[in-house]
Amino acid sequence: MKTFLKLIKLNINVALGISVLKYRFTKEKKKLWEPILVMLGAIFGFGCMFVFFSIFMFGTYITLKEQGQPETVLAIAFLGASFFLLFFGVFHILSAFYFSNDLEFLVPLPLKPYQVMGSKFINMILNEYLIALPMVIPAIIIYGIGMRQGLFYWIKGLVTVLSLPIIPLALSSVLVTILMRFINIKKSKDIIIVFMSFVGLIIGLGANFFIQKLIKGEGSDIEDITQIPAWLIEEIGRRFPPAIWATFGVAREGMEGAKYFFLFIFVSIFLFAAMLWIGNKAFYKGLLSGHDNGAKKKKIIKMKSMKVLSPIKALFLREWKLLLRSPVFMMNGLAGIIVMPIMVIMTLVTQQDGAIGKIIEMSLDQQTQIYILLGGLAVMILTSSMNIVASTSLSREGQCFWISKIIPVSPRQQILSKFYHGIAISLAGIVFIGLLMVVFLNVSILKLPVLFIIALMSSAIITILDLIIDLINPKLNWTNPHEAVKTNLNGLFGLIISMGYFGFITVFSIGMILFRYREWFIYTSLFFMNLVMLLIGIFILLKMADKRYKNIEI
């Protein structure tokens, strides 16, 4: 038990970076702003989620109370949180149990599989509170205050909220552990990540589609979502009974409440124990099943098919290969480009008779077409800039950056290859949105090249800004590709700066429309303004590349 507790402590230390923070506070004070900024960002994000769910839950509670079903607000919160935990849990468990780097030194230690698995599981529960608490706490507070509940309610509420992640995560763990027993991880790791990411994307988009359908009707506000008939509790109960046990356990008084409350707690403990038992039997077997017994086919090297490329082409190709072959880089880099057009198509398809219908009408009218064209331009710029490819471009090289430092290719050429790579990705988004505009909004093919050029210039400016951000402070010290993109602040800064540029260009365009400038004059102004920014941007980028490639030490 002592070892188990120590392992949990170690995992929490690593996950929260406690030792790193201590080091920063005592020795490396120069970089202290990084954790502080991350903490502020987390508090802000957490606060926003909390406020959002509070407003939603309050509206839901009022409506449900009028219908005489106030406790359904708890059921919705518990079910919603459980669904998210179950869904994200599968991803998180896969990466924590099977793909994390610390397993290499944990497995040879004299630890039982359940100890390794259990410590990681508990650490994950702490992480999942970030998702669960903002969803559930508002409902608990609103219901508790609204129904003037007593002390027992709050105690039961607290215990239920804290143990809420156990059941969905234990179910995900059991599923993943059994599944991985039959999959060769080492051979299929990349495929699994890509597959899971796409499944996640499809589910996410499916949910978006469902919500769009739901609110498509008239009076699309909270009443529609919360006009839930009495059978809702039964439906929820049938699909995921623990959400109902939690609801009744917390909301109902006396023996009935206690019965459900203890049922919920007992099942949580039982599933946790079952997970540890199954883990003890199957965890290491699945983890170590990566050996490759198959006879290898001898591959013949085709020396004659070799091609000589210029350094800049070779670097450009390297960027593509490294992005597309690392699932984490690919999904984080290209998700925006893929998701945005799909969401636009969904909106166009599902809402053709509503607001979108009006947009189509406006696009046909010569007087109002300019609004639609500029709106389309905005979507083009947004789609092309909603990625972190350029802002993590140097960071993704990680410890391999030494190669970029020693090769006899000037920093200018190296940064230009990254610039072309970023632009190529943006171009895909621009072309796609442009085609949608032609198909759905009857935009003239003659005007489209003008929009293309302005959008391309805009995305070039954003790419330059992103590259400058990564040049200033690249995150090269990472052991897991996730760190290079997901926990890299440069990605966030890049998106903020992109939004800043986007806001500027939007205000500029709206201002020109308000002052009733002619359409061609607006395009020409945007073109020249972008041209000036682009030239200045390239000049700064190349100068900075010379300086930073020399000064970044590795």
Place this chain on the structure above:
Amino acid sequence: MLEIKDLSKSYKKGTIKAVDGMTFDVKPGEIFGFLGPNGAGKTTTIKMIIGLLNPDSGSIKIKGFDNSIDTIEAKKRIGYVPDNPDVYDKLTGMEYLNFMADVYGVSLEKRQERIEYFLKMFSLEEAATDIIKSYSHGMKQKIVLTGALIHEPDLWILDEPLVGLDPKSAHLLKDLMRKHCEKGNSVFFSTHVLEVAEKLCDRIGIVNKGKLIAIGTLEELKKGDTADSLENIFLELTEK
């Protein structure tokens, strides 16, 4: 071939002197061994020569090109192998070698000839089309070595090149080093294996606490010392 003058590098605002006023040169046709205990400043010196770190003061010239002024020209003349072979693990061995050949501007005929030669020598022909991630430490070391030598550089700079290599490959590498120097080129390498330095090096530099404390041929080092082997000379000098 390599001239180093008054080279210094410190960390933590000058409190830790990693390299302290180092001056030496490596002549054409020479294998130069760079020895020293852990943390003596060997890797820091090497990293400054190839441009991974910037010196606080001093100069480094490679075949007459100052590496802080004629950076590209200096880089063209170096082939570097780090102590830890971190390479793009999502590329295949072949893609990595072609990438290196492209950035060093190696012609098609030359690269075909050299890739074939090295892959055969290191028994990497079958693995060359696999991604580098699937390689063992030794295989990675060999592919990095091949990538570093593909442009036939004048000066090889190798940081602990024998670590991770099997005996056959280590023997082949030592042979290669000798042949390379016979053509008038040079090899500068760091090592902990004193026997290798003793047998292979034309001259040896011993570094301790950032300072070059001894330099010369094995005979020259023995002259000023009572010790009879490089191991004893090394221990006596570094434990002073």
